[in-house]
Amino acid sequence: MAAASAVSSPKSSLLASRELNSSFLSGLPLKGLCFQVKPKRRRNEVSLVVTAAASGEATGGGRFYFNFTGFPFPLGPFLNRRTLRYEAVKNSIWLFEQEQALGFSSVSTNIRMTVIKLKSGGLWVHAPIAPTKECIQLVKELGAPVEYIILPTFAYEHKIFVGPFSREFPRAQVWVAPRQWSWPLNLPLEFFGIFRSKTLNDEDLSTPWADEIEQKVLNSPEVGIGPYVEVAFYHKRTRTLLVTDAVIYVSRQPPECISKESLLSSAKNGLAVKILSKGKQVPEGPVVDNKMNLQKGWERMVLQILFLGPSNLLEPNASFSQMSQKLIVSPIVKTLVFSKVPEKVRDWIDRIARDWRFKRIIPAHFAAPINASRSEFLAAFAFLDDLLGERYVTRPSLSLLFTSLLGKAASYFPPDDMRTLSSLDDFLVSVGAVKKTVSGRKR
Numbered sequence: 554m555a556a557a558s559a560v561s562s563p564k565s566s567l568l569a570s571r572e573l574n575s576s577f578l579s580g581l582p583l584k585g586l587c588f589q590v591k592p593k594r595r596r597n598e599v600s601l602v603v604t605a606a607a608s609g610e611a612t613g614g615g616r617f618y619f620n621f622t623g624f625p626f627p628l629g630p631f632l633n634r635r636t637l638r639y640e641a642v643k644n645s646i647w648l649f650e651q652e653q654a655l656g657f658s659s660v661s662t663n664i665r666m667t668v669i670k671l672k673s674g675g676l677w678v679h680a681p682i683a684p685t686k687e688c689i690q691l692v693k694e695l696g697a698p699v700e701y702i703i704l705p706t707f708a709y710e711h712k713i714f715v716g717p718f719s720r721e722f723p724r725a726q727v728w729v730a731p732r733q734w735s736w737p738l739n740l741p742l743e744f745f746g747i748f749r750s751k752t753l754n755d756e757d758l759s760t761p762w763a764d765e766i767e768q769k770v771l772n773s774p775e776v777g778i779g780p781y782v783e784v785a786f787y788h789k790r791t792r793t794l795l796v797t798d799a800v801i802y803v804s805r806q807p808p809e810c811i812s813k814e815s816l817l818s819s820a821k822n823g824l825a826v827k828i829l830s831k832g833k834q835v836p837e838g839p840v841v842d843n844k845m846n847l848q849k850g851w852e853r854m855v856l857q858i859l860f861l862g863p864s865n866l867l868e869p870n871a872s873f874s875q876m877s878q879k880l881i882v883s884p885i886v887k888t889l890v891f892s893k894v895p896e897k898v899r900d901w902i903d904r905i906a907r908d909w910r911f912k913r914i915i916p917a918h919f920a921a922p923i924n925a926s927r928s929e930f931l932a933a934f935a936f937l938d939d940l941l942g943e944r945y946v947t948r949p950s951l952s953l954l955f956t957s958l959l960g961k962a963a964s965y966f967p968p969d970d971m972r973t974l975s976s977l978d979d980f981l982v983s984v985g986a987v988k989k990t991v992s993g994r995k996r
Contacts, residue, residue: 615687620713628710629654629661636688637810641915641922642791645670648921649691650810651682653710659818659850660857663808664710665917667795668692669788671765675700678725679786679795680711680917681718689721698722701762703753704729705784706797711917716746728753728760731772734779753784765789767909771799771901776893777987785901787909793922794911798886799902800933803859803877804920807851816850817842822867825857830867859884860966862973872967880914880925880933884966887936888978892990895940902934940990 616633630652639648646669653664667679676699682688692699699722704715707730719727727750733742742750755770757763766788773781786795807816822835840846852873856863863872882891891898906927914930915921981987 615690616685618683618685620683627656628713629656634683634685634688635810635812636682636685636691638691641667641913642793645791646788646793646915646922647695648915649682649688650808651688652808652810652812652815654815655858659815659821659823660854661811661815661819662854662858662918663810665915665921667915667917668695669766670695670697671700671762673700674698677701677703677762677766678718679703680705680797681714683714684718684721699725701725702727703784703786704733704747704750705753705786705795705917706730707733707735707779707782708798709735711797712745712747716748719747726751726761730782730784731770732780732782736778739779769901769904769908771897773890773894773897775988776890777981777985781890781894785905787905787911792910792912794905794909794914794930795916796914797917798883799916800880800914800930801883801916801919802880802914802921802923802925803855803873805877807847807854808920811851811854813842813847816847816854819850819853820846826853826866829863829865831865833867835867856970860970860974861885861977864967864969864972872970875965875967880923880929882933882936884971884974888971888974889981889987891934891937892940893988895937898934899937899941902931902937906931 616635618634619632620628634651637650639650640646641648646667649666649668650663652661654661664682665680666682669677669679671677674697676692676695676697678692678699678701681702681704702715702719702722702725704712704727706712712733712735715727715729719725727747729742729747729750729752731752731754742748753760753768753770755768755772757768760766760768766786768787769785771781771783771785783797783799785799787793788795817840820840822837827835849869852869853866855876856866856869856872859876863869865872909927911927911930912924913922914925915923978987982989
C-alpha cells in the first residue's frame, strides 16, 4: 500500500487524540452524535471532534461497500467500512477516515479523505474514500455542496474511489493528477468510472480555488514500470500542507477506525510471526482481548506496512519505537521511489518549503494533522543529500544546520528491518522493474 501510494522532535507532535474505544463507537445507534475528545493538555496538542455516523444504518447497510479488486492484492475490508469524521480546523477542515486492509491479511492501516470549506461555501474534497451511506451522510452533515473532487496521485488505493464518490455528487468537478497510469494493465480513467476530469498542473493559477489553495506537482520520470506522481496542496488561510504519501507520522496508538478484531488478529502468533521471530520460541494459544495485545497488533501492522518483512515480529516494540512519533518518509517510498529520482524529489520539497509557510501537515495515511514546521519537513528528506552529494545553497544557514541534525534522526531506519526491503529493491532492479538508485548531481 505504501509503495503505491508510506528521535522525536520537540516540535513535531500529533494534534489528534483518539482515545475513544472502538467498540463503543461502533455500536452507537444515534444520529449525528458528537463526542468531544479531551486529552491531557500537552504542548502542541489540541482536541478534535469525533462524529459517529448516522443511525441504525451505521451498523448495517450504511457501512456496506463491496470492493474485491486491486493488484496484486485486493484492498479490504471487503463488505463493511466504518467512517469517522474529525474536525481538524474549526469550520474549515475535516478529516474522514476508514480502515484499509491489505488483501486477506491481518495488516491494516487507515486511509484518509480531507475536506476543506472554500470561501464560496462549497467543499473541496481531497483523495476520496469509499462512498458508503455513512460516509456520504457525514459529508452532507457539513451543510455545504461538494464543488471539487481531487485525485492527487496515480495510486490505485486512492483512484478506485473517485468515480463512485463523484457519482454521489454529480455537480462536482473532478480534477486528477497528471500522467495517470495503472499496473499490470494501463487502463484509462474511464475504466475507474472517472469521466470528464480536468488535469492538475504544477503551480496552476487558473484553477477555481487558486486564490485559496495552491498546488505543486511531483511529476517524476519513470522510476521503473511507470512514473511517480503526487500533487501537494497548501491551504493558505489555515497554513495547512496536504500530501498523499510523501511523509507520514506513526502515532503510538492505532487509528480509531481500525477495528479491534483486526488488531487482535495481528497480535496472533501466526506463520509470519514464526518466520520473523529471530529464532525465538513462539508461544501458542489464543489472544486475550486486552490493551497489551491491541497495542502489539498495531505495532506489528506498522512494521509490516513500513518494511514488508521486519526483523522481529514476535517482539515489535523496539523497532516500532524508532519509527513512531516523528515525521518520516515511509521506508518503502524512500527505497523504491524517492531514492530513484532524488533530483526531482529535492526540487519538489524545496519548492514546497520555500513558498509555503505551513504549520501543519495532513497526509492520507497514519496520523493527522501533524504539527510540523518547514525545517522538520525538509529533515524527513535529509537522505536525499547523501544521494545527491551536495546541498542546496538556497536554504538559510540556520535552517540548514537544524535540518541536517534533525534529518539524521528522521532518516534512520533499523538496518535489520531494512534487509527484506533492500533485497526486494535489488531483485526489482535486477529484473528491470525499478531503476537503480541515482547518485551524484549535475551542477
